[in-house]
Amino acid sequence: MCQFNIGNREIADDTRTYIVAEMSANHHQDFGRAENIIRAAADAGADAIKLQTSRPDRITIDSDKEPFRIKQGPWQGKTLYELYEETYTPWEWQPKLQQTAHDLGLDLFSSPFDPTAVDFLEEMGVPAYKVASFEIVDLPLIRQIAETGKPTIMSTGMATLGEIDEAVRAFREAGGTELALLACTSSYPAPPDEMHLRRIPHLAETFDVVPGLSDHTLGTEVPVAGVSLGARIIEKHLTLSREDKGPDSDFSLEPDEFADMVRAVRKTEKALGEVRYQTTEKESESERFRRSLFVVQDIDEGEPFSEENVRSIRPGDGMSPKHINNIIGRKASQPIAAGTPLRMGLVR
Structure with a gap:
């Protein structure tokens, strides 16, 4: 532009x-x-x-002949000269x-x-x-x-x-x-x-x-x-x-x-604003409430992770949900209590 x-x-x-x-x-x-x-x-x-x-006489002429009469709209009934005389x-x-x-x-x-x-x-x-x-x-x-x-x-x-x-x-x-x-x-x-x-x-x-x-x-x-x-x-x-x-x-x-x-x-x-795709200052306050992987049942050391004991839930303290398929079937490196955000250090 x-x-x-x-x-x-x-x-x-x-x-x-x-x-x-x-x-x-x-x-x-x-x-x-x-x-x-x-x-x-x-x-x-x-x-x-x-x-x-x-000035009215520079826009039109003072005539009430048919072409100079306003036939519709808010100024209906006036001549052009009368309108411009009123509005100038x-x-x-x-x-x-x-x-x-x-x-x-x-x-x-x-x-x-x-x-x-x-x-x-x-x-x-x-x-x-x-x-x-x-x-x-x-x-x-x-x-x-x-x-x-x-x-x-x-x-x-x-x-x-x-x-x-x-x-x-x-x-x-x-x-x-x-x-x-x-x-x-x-x-x-x-x-x-x-x-x-x-x-x-x-x-x-x-x-x-x-x-x-x-x-x-x-x-x-x-x-x-x-x-x-x-x-x-x-x-x-x-x-x-x-x-x-x-x-x-x-x-x-x-x-x-x-x-x-x-x-x-x-x-x-x-x-x-502008074209941008990143977390704003105010959004960062909400970021922790996104979904992530959590242990939802108590798990013993060596017990496999399953769809029953690991789920994608809020808040966002754990691993990204996109890793779920890489976690299922692997084993816990230590006992893990329900409600623990899942991290790679807990997986072997």
């Missing part, structure tokens, strides 16, 4: 999973709420906060939010949705970029992002393997080097049976990138499963409360849930 760095944080196969709290529209156009989401992300153990840098993060907030994040030890970066957003974020000095799933087909935008030389995370929701390949090629041909691809299902919320997490190792192997997961399912189980399959970046929406309804509320985690997810991810990382 290629190396990937955001700020002073290395992201690789043997490092901690990089956990991103996606603010999206959960600020509800309230700057104080946006700051509180960043504080909640820091308290929950996130590594970064992600914004979206867009005011640009004048973003440098201030960046300072708040830095003061709390978090990285802050954003998804730009047009060339002017990339220029703005470059002025801010963001450490990385995120390409949203819907923009993975916008190859000119991807090339512009690649030309900044910044590490870039791409979500792959809705994309075919061919479209992902085109995006990766465009990024690399424009000079981009550090790239992560996130498995993603772009439905809100996403059903677990449509997540297909086995894409995670496939993305890493196919494109030689850092793999990750952008998750829109309800709950925390899917990110944990993603980490077990090799995801090194996890992105999850964070809101202060789902009761305060907004465009992204229904598929966002509340702060205590986000913290639970972080703890579960960290525990999963420890459990994954």
Whole structure:
């Protein structure tokens, strides 16, 4: 897996999973709420906060004609312009939010949705970029992002393997080097049976990138499963409360849930460990309770060992059970009391 760095944080196969709290529209156009989401992300153990840098008239046009109307899903009934007018993060907030994040030890970066957003974020000095799933087909935008030389995370929701390949090629041909691809299902919320997490190792192997997961399912189980399959970046929406309804509320985690997810991810990382087949420190305490050969009846000197007077039992103080066939029929070198662990010195 290629190396990937955001700020002073290395992201690789043997490092901690990089956990991103996606603010999206959960600020509800309230700057104080946006700051509180960043504080909640820091308290929950996130590594970064992600914004979206867009303007409604740069994503779409203000039209209520049929193609611009949302016909299903959580935003049904709105026009695209109305949705993006509600969800955009005011640009004048973003440098201030960046300072708040830095003061709390978090990285802050954003998804730009047009060339002017990339220029703005470059002025801010963001450490990385995120390409949203819907923009993975916008190859000119991807090339512009690649030309900044910044590490870039791409979500792959809705994309075919061919479209992902085109995006990766465009990024690399424009000079981009550090790239992560996130498995993603772009439905809100996403059903677990449509997540297909086995894409995670496939993305890493196919494109030689850092793999990750952008998750829109309800709950925390899917990110944990993603980490077990090799995801090194996890992105999850964070809101202060789902009761305060907004465009992204229904598929966002509340702060205590986000913290639970972080703890579960960290525990999963420890459990994954490494490929090793030797007794661990804690296992050594149990080793003596394995089976071994014991004399289970009193035996006189010269008496043959038999299946009746020698058995494989717990604990593990005697010879390994694998020697039983070499012991049966041989004779005791001395009287042996029942309950004695069998050793070669007792056999002649």
